[in-house]
Amino acid sequence: MAAAIRPTMAQYRIPGMAVAIHAHGQRYYFNYGVASKADNQPVTAETLFEIGSVSKLYGATLAGYAIASGKLSLDTPVSRNIPALAGSAFDHISVLQVGGYTSGGLPMQFPAAVTDDASALRWLQDWIPTLPTGRYRVYSNPSIALLGFAAAGSLGEPCTQAIEHTLISGLKLRQTWANVPESQRPNYAQGYREDDTATRSDTDLMCVGAWGGLRASTTGLMDFLEANLDPSNLPPTWQRAIELTQTGRYRTPRYLQGLGWEIYPWPVTQARMVESGNSPAMSGQENPVSLIERPEIANHDSLLNKTGSTSGFSSYVVALPGRDIAIVMLANKANWPRKERVKAALAILRALDATAPKP
Numbered sequence: 001m002a003a004a005i006r007p008t009m010a011q012y013r014i015p016g017m018a019v020a021i022h023a024h025g026q027r028y029y030f031n032y033g034v035a036s037k038a039d040n041q042p043v044t045a046e047t048l049f050e051i052g053s054v055s056k057l058y059g060a061t062l063a064g065y066a067i068a069s070g071k072l073s074l075d076t077p078v079s080r081n082i083p084a085l086a087g088s089a090f091d092h093i094s095v096l097q098v099g100g101y102t103s104g105g106l107p108m109q110f111p112a113a114v115t116d117d118a119s120a121l122r123w124l125q126d127w128i129p130t131l132p133t134g135r136y137r138v139y140s141n142p143s144i145a146l147l148g149f150a151a152a153g154s155l156g157e158p159c160t161q162a163i164e165h166t167l168i169s170g171l172k173l174r175q176t177w178a179n180v181p182e183s184q185r186p187n188y189a190q191g192y193r194e195d196d197t198a199t200r201s202d203t204d205l206m207c208v209g210a211w212g213g214l215r216a217s218t219t220g221l222m223d224f225l226e227a228n229l230d231p232s233n234l235p236p237t238w239q240r241a242i243e244l245t246q247t248g249r250y251r252t253p254r255y256l257q258g259l260g261w262e263i264y265p266w267p268v269t270q271a272r273m274v275e276s277g278n279s280p281a282m283s284g285q286e287n288p289v290s291l292i293e294r295p296e297i298a299n300h301d302s303l304l305n306k307t308g309s310t311s312g313f314s315s316y317v318v319a320l321p322g323r324d325i326a327i328v329m330l331a332n333k334a335n336w337p338r339k340e341r342v343k344a345a346l347a348i349l350r351a352l353d354a355t356a357p358k359p
Helices: 002-011 052-068 095-099 117-126 141-155 159-170 182-187 218-229 236-245 270-277 280-284 338-354
Strands: 016-023 026-036 262-265 302-309 314-320 325-331
Touching: 002 016, 002 026, 002 338, 016 218, 016 338, 026 218, 052 095, 052 141, 052 159, 052 218, 052 236, 052 302, 052 314, 095 141, 117 141, 141 159, 218 236, 218 314, 218 325, 262 270, 270 280, 270 338, 302 338, 314 338, 325 338
Parallel strands: none
Antiparallel strands: 016 026, 016 325, 262 302, 302 314, 314 325
């Protein structure tokens, strides 16, 4: 493990990393470096990291729960569950399209002038698609914010409450927070920008816990991944919610886009994941997609992956449900390149898969 982690920590000046592995029914933790350079507090399995866009998996799961509960439909217009957007373009954009980043060109970030939910909704009310809906994938935080907002609206809850109580409590996830309570502040790692200055995220914009604002430890994230590896012990509604997130909805040139998850065949080449699927072209440009008319849950030979970043943290999660393997990688440094996260995780995955019992 250290051979895959320590060189990249040194190269990118990462103060601390927490890694968790689930393999063949067992969980393992590997911790490196410090949670804060100010006091040299060591990283542990309880250290809280900002997980950035890995939060989108939670927002998608909340949407899956709302769908499985009969409260939300992927085919309905977004404005049906967000009345403030009635009369806007979102009368004609579906929940599936915002969940699959095919809403017609929503940008990656909210504009700088958007500072709260009210200004976000005003901006969205005036927004006009620049691309045909349902035909191009454009990775977007506002898009998944709308998915979370619509899901919470359908459940009749404020979004943060839906994330923290309905989702986190419903799945019994430990050490996972939209708002870190005072009792957990000592466990909250200090983040560092690329220039090594200290930072933490403080945005509370538009259901941020559903798209970029959660904090979690490797303990908490592995609770979530283990639910994704085998949801059979969960209540039926949560089982269905997780199945919905792992169902490919759009075919991209590199992978299948589920709700939150990016789904690859396994085994997969490093080039396909590094130079293509996790490339700047996929996250920062428009990419043509086709709707999967008869979507099916990811099969035995599928890999699920998601990266995340904030101004001071980097994260990566990957799961092989058919092999009972999952990896969490959390770092308290921004701009740890996605390709380096994927390369390190693939090296670990291949070693673990070589020892996995074959079906």
